Amino acid sequence: MLTALALILGAALVCGAIARRLGFPSMAGELVAGVLLGPSVLGMVAPQVTGVVVDADGAPTTAISAVGTLAVVLLVGLAATELDGPFLRGNARTIGVVSGVSFVIPLVAGIGIGLVLPAEYLGDGSNTGDATSTTEFAVLLGVAMSVSAIPVIARILGDLHLLQTRLGRLILSAGTLTDLAAWLALAAVSALVTVGLRGWHLPLTLLAMIGSVAVALVARPVIGRVLSRLESGGHDAQSAAVMVIAMVAGAAATEALHLEAVLGALLAGIACGRRPERVVAPLRLVTTAVLAPVFLASAGLHVDLRVLASPGVAGVAVGVITVAVVAKLLGGYLGARLARLSRWESMAVGSGLNARGVVEIIIATTGLSLGVFSEETYMIVVVMAVVTSVMAGPMVAAAARRCRQEAGQSDLVGAESAQHGT
Template sequence: MPGDVPAGTPAGLLAAAGTPMPAIAPHAMLVFLLAVTSLLAGALLLGRLAQRLGLPAIVGELATGILVGPSVFAQLAPEAAHWLFPPDPNQFHLVEAVGQIGVILFVGMTGTEMDVPAILRRGRAAAQVSLGGLIVPLGLGVATGLLLPAGLLSGDVDDWVFALFLGVAMAVSAIPVIARILVDLGLLHSRVGQMTLAAGTVDDAVGWLLLSVVSALATTGVRTGDVLTSVVSVLGTVVVAGLVGGPVAEVVLRQAGRRRAAGDSPASAVSLACVVMILGAAAATQALRLEAIFGAFIAGMVIGSRRSFDPRLVAPVRLVVTGVLAPLFFATAGLRVDLTQLRRPSVLAAGAVVLAVAVTGKFLGAYLGARASHLGRWEALALGAGMNARGVVEVVVAGTGLRLGVIDSAGYTVVVLVAVATSIMAPPLLRWTVARGALADPHDHPTDATVPPAQRNEGATIPAP
């Protein structure tokens, strides 16, 4: 029509910019609300059930998604499943986006709990256990990824990218899950408890770094120049965060504290400031083709290291994240698990191999590192049992790999099931090794000064999902 402005021209963009944003359709809003309600209700019920059975809550939360996803609900009532969780990406992304915000904030809040001084106090022993618990499963995971038949669990990526991803998935531990297990067993303040947390913390920090490298390689390729660029980008981000992010976070936290003193509700300004910094850092690393999770973790560590940071002031955010957003993320993650993939003998066999590599690698690595530190045999085995729990971190890694196309649906299912299996086996194995080695000595309890603030008395401030 006369007077129409071509959409691609500057004038067309200006005209579009002045158009009000369209509202979400009523039906889409209804489906979104019902989907979130069903996932949260299931996560609450099954999460509590898992805890009563002595399992981490994340097992029940993931089971919620598995039950209402393609594995069970879609098989029993395909039409109802199609209506509640339609295949339309735009509809599903509404739920997924909320979950992604939750996991970004969850990882950021976890970063604030990283107690570097406590790790340094453990010195050489923690370093050796961490090194063994990282290098051995990482190496075995990479070797397994290279030996698996091409395309069995991997997406359309270079074999080395998939192999490195699998190595990272095998190397990580789940600090929130580990902390909760140690609290339940009364071992948080024991030497084995503190060593497990210290070594696991280092492994997770390095794991996020390596995951960012995998993310960059998945988008740029594995040419020598691209690899170097990815590594430099990751290291550069860490340096900039320390040199620039630290002072900026200090100023922001102080200003937020002054606003609170001027009459704002307690902790509101500080909580909002921390959320803004974590999300901003996540956006920055995402823009650099690194992982948003990496930026959130680094931001959390920077925030937690500031003198003006008071963990009590972010309690409202932590409560919402751990009580609502994180369970929604894990339930959503369970939706992508397709147990029907295990009907294929090749996938089932590959899953068994990956699980064996995960357990063997972490146990062997932690054991060798602990023995090199002159720890006893059973104490070394207890460290391996504790660090073997993958839980939260493994699920996040799996979701990242699926989104990047590094793994396919079968690969995602296998990695998530490894996270569940290792989290289930950690408590009884740790309990058994402790009983055999008589490690739960009541006199082997350091003072609370050596325990991260978030893990005193009641365990981690961020409860294990």
């Protein structure tokens, strides 16, 4: 068990460092680590090594899966704590329009593609006992296309010194709301697949989702007071521990309600709210430097490059990824223009929201585990996550330069734009 964790974490860190040296996100290298350890590389030339990190069925070992699950819970929960309440309230119209349009257009495009793809791209439903319907598959593919990766976006904005600008906070806020809608949709699809819509299942599922959101809102001031008291007393470690407990408990609660665990983690993060950087920074460091690489490498274990070598699958991958990129860029751009941002500000918004990163990989992994996605679709979605994350940085940087040229100041959205968003 410990050997498997050491092997996969070591490989992920080495490959992630190489990716950064080459100018790519570390996420890409960590995924490659899993591919190298998986069936398409070492599985063919050194199966005894692959056998350390996968079980007899070819799935990641229990220890790797457990660490990966914790990584997902903390990644989603910590991303939710980044919501800036005062900024969100002060720019509600702008953020609402941007997030709404940038979510709906890719969602519709993904559903359209899902309805016309051949049946071989649908999962067999083996993990739930029922055959996957085209509707379930199409909606989940649409959800995968509509998300944005807050950790990746935050890293890009930080590198470009945009994180504290109004434009940067707008992109982060819109991305977080977009992901909230995506997690709700994912929870609905998960419930549809696992319990169906027969009898009382549909109203019970809706009630469970509404109840989960209500509990998070009611618990928010209580959890906030507890955390603030610990932080004011200098007990930062205990405050971080309470946050982890809340996120894990939230994930367990929604999973018990036959909803997706990430929904509970997201709601728990919202309930915790923004915390002092001295509290969040160590927790974020452990999550991104240790836990997330294990999850990403374990996701790479499912990738079999021999499947992507098929011309038919490769052609579908290019088509799906192209539509996903165009739809997300268009959605973000149109949403920002409707909110009266300038042309280049709108392009920066669309480019930033186009990064899907680890969030899309979480959805791909969920789709595979539910039996909704086939191996081919899983790999297409994973490649889409990597491609869009690599694209986002240079595109946001180029749009930001044009914004600076037009505005003639470091604050990319000046007072005139601020009047439109409030």
